[in-house]
Amino acid sequence: MAPGPGAAEPGPRLAIRLIIAVVAAGALAPAVRAAGHAADSGFFVAIRDNRVRPEHRIIAAMEFLGTEMDRLVPKGSRVYLHEPNETWRFRLQEVAVMHALVVTPDEAGADLVLRLRPDPGSPAGVALEVTAAAR
Incomplete structure (x- = not known):
């Protein structure tokens, strides 16, 4: 049983x-x-x-950078991200792709170069610098 x-x-x-x-x-x-x-x-x-917590500052900075990319960089542009900090380079790549930009691995294949610079006057404490790529 x-x-x-x-x-x-x-x-x-x-x-x-x-x-x-x-x-x-x-x-x-x-x-x-x-x-x-x-x-x-x-x-x-x-x-x-x-x-105010560090991750909230990062979210605010990424939103600000996305708005700046929309304002300063035409959609579909080929961009090179000149950012020595690997973490911020990854974040910039993510934001650039979300805003319809093509990220190139080197400056030779890009139309524009994007750089982050500190800017205490901006809402996020950083600014996006856009320059023409050297060919």
Whole structure:
């Protein structure tokens, strides 16, 4: 006769199920943290609360740079990003592509060169400098 639903499971099966449950919970923790961060950033973008945190400054700077790209650079232009900081170069590439610009790996293939420069007078603390590419 088969054991009923309330019967205790054999040791190895129970251990395997517990291990799977612990691994699943461990995998879920980073996703919950990332979802919380995304919700916080989305709240900042939607509401513009007065909390000042580094990631909020970056979001504001990227939005400002996107607006400047729309204003200063014609859509479809081939651009070279002259930015020594790898993190900001990646961010600029992301914003440039979102604003219909073609990013080239070298200045020779570009029409324009984009550079970031500090600008305490701008809302984001940075400005976008656009110059013709040297050919």
